[in-house]
Amino acid sequence: MDLTPAKGSSVLNDPAPINKSRLGIHSGLLSCPQSGNSFSSGMLTIPRKKPGKLEDVRSNAWLDAMKASSPPRKKILKDLNGDFPSEDDIAYHAWMVKYPSALSSFELIMNRIKNRKIVMFLDYDGTLSPIVEDPDRAFMSSDMRSTVKSVAKYFPTAIISGRSRDKVFELVGLNELYYAGSHGMDIMFPVIAEKSMNHLNYTKFTDKQGKEVTLFQPAHEFVPMIDEVFRTLVEITEDIEGAKVENHKFCAAVHYRNVDENSWPTIAQRVHDLLKDYPRLRLTYGRKVFEVRPIIDWNKGRAVEFLLETLGVGHSEEVLPIYIGDDRTDEDAFKVLRDGSQGFGILVSTVPKESDAFFSLRDTSEVKKFLKSLVRMKEHEAL
Numbered sequence: 001m002d003l004t005p006a007k008g009s010s011v012l013n014d015p016a017p018i019n020k021s022r023l024g025i026h027s028g029l030l031s032c033p034q035s036g037n038s039f040s041s042g043m044l045t046i047p048r049k050k051p052g053k054l055e056d057v058r059s060n061a062w063l064d065a066m067k068a069s070s071p072p073r074k075k076i077l078k079d080l081n082g083d084f085p086s087e088d089d090i091a092y093h094a095w096m097v098k099y100p101s102a103l104s105s106f107e108l109i110m111n112r113i114k115n116r117k118i119v120m121f122l123d124y125d126g127t128l129s130p131i132v133e134d135p136d137r138a139f140m141s142s143d144m145r146s147t148v149k150s151v152a153k154y155f156p157t158a159i160i161s162g163r164s165r166d167k168v169f170e171l172v173g174l175n176e177l178y179y180a181g182s183h184g185m186d187i188m189f190p191v192i193a194e195k196s197m198n199h200l201n202y203t204k205f206t207d208k209q210g211k212e213v214t215l216f217q218p219a220h221e222f223v224p225m226i227d228e229v230f231r232t233l234v235e236i237t238e239d240i241e242g243a244k245v246e247n248h249k250f251c252a253a254v255h256y257r258n259v260d261e262n263s264w265p266t267i268a269q270r271v272h273d274l275l276k277d278y279p280r281l282r283l284t285y286g287r288k289v290f291e292v293r294p295i296i297d298w299n300k301g302r303a304v305e306f307l308l309e310t311l312g313v314g315h316s317e318e319v320l321p322i323y324i325g326d327d328r329t330d331e332d333a334f335k336v337l338r339d340g341s342q343g344f345g346i347l348v349s350t351v352p353k354e355s356d357a358f359f360s361l362r363d364t365s366e367v368k369k370f371l372k373s374l375v376r377m378k379e380h381e382a383l
């Protein structure tokens with residue numbers, strides 16, 4: 001198990017629960033609150049009653065969304081005699097009928113793989129590293145790192161993160177991977193032919209190892225705006241205890257995980273008011289975090305499509321992309337794979353959630369087990 005929290009941090013779990021009536025379980029049986037919002041595209045845009053005008057956070061869905069995106073941690077009720085499963089266990093098992101465990105479905109997955117080549121896409125926070133209070137201490141274990149390294153030996157592997165590309169590279173530290181930071185708005189991959197480069201969004205670049213790489217940055221023109229917004233966000237949240245702002249270059253994150261719930265309306269109102277001045281920016285929700293990002297048609301799903309094209313396997317029947325992620329922003333990638341009938345998503349969650357993924361895994365330790373099983377399968381083939 002690699003769930004040992006980083007020193008000074010505790011491993012947390014704050015998923016958005018599913019509407020349990022969908023599970024065919026009588027609501028009276030279940031204690032978990034229902035989410036008031038649906039996040040059809042994997043993200044919630046700022047609610048606007050009149051076009052172009054943002055309403056007060058108290059009179060719109062902001063606070064509901066903050067709560068729905070991060071309900072209080074549920075107490076896992078264990079029957080004292082251990083004879084009966086808790087309500088939460090019943091709900092989770094019912095949910096797993098629709099989203100079976102990728103571990104117990106491993107043979108089925110192997111059948112789907114057959115002779116096809118896997119391309120592996122991995123989210124970082126909540127997938128490779130457990131959720132902890134301090135985003136700067138979200139380290140992956142060395143066992144997880146060596147597992148990902150082994151995966152990359154056999155399959156092209158990409159990390160697709162909401163964090164900045166530099167930061168996620170620093171945390172993962174493996175040169176053999178592709179990296180897409182800022183929710184896919186900053187993609188680094190080996191040099192491609194000059195003629196297929198659109199000069200606005202592509203840049204050639206020599207990395208720290210002296211290797212020539214290409215960067216694809218579809219939101220490059222937003223860098224000064226994000227920088228300005230980042231600085232303002234730092235200023236306007238300075239007096240809110242526990243608030244933390246991160247600059248991911250093409251997007252900014254405002255964390256409220258460590259902010260007292262009584263101050264949530266204040267932080268939401270300030271972010272909301274600031275965004276009135278930036279109509280070209282939008283807001284999405286992650287796990288106890290607001291993400292301020294450019295209004296461009298780009299997300300983790302587009303990044304997956306882009307990387308598959310770049311690898312020259314965009315529509316290949318011989319390729320099976322697998323995406324593992326835990327967050328709403330990963331839903332865009334799950335949807336791309338589901339809609340394209342190419343590959344599948346695996347949702348990492350300890351509670352039932354609506355998803356476009358096909359399979360599920362409970363937590364980072366199950367992610368590691370699944371990845372290790374894939375590696376073993378390849379090792380076995382090589383014998």
Ligand SMILES: O=P(O)(O)OC[C@H]1O[C@H](O[C@H]2O[C@H](CO)[C@@H](O)[C@H](O)[C@H]2O)[C@H](O)[C@@H](O)[C@@H]1O
Pocket residue numbers: 123124125126130131132133134135136138160161162163246253255257286287288289291327329
């Ligand atoms: O796309 P991801 O790699 O999953 O990144 C999404 C966000 O992850 C980080 O925040 C989340 O993880 C933190 C560490 O466990 C946790 O403290 C925080 O509450 C979570 O929201 C990262 O700090 C964000 O910038 C990313 O957008």
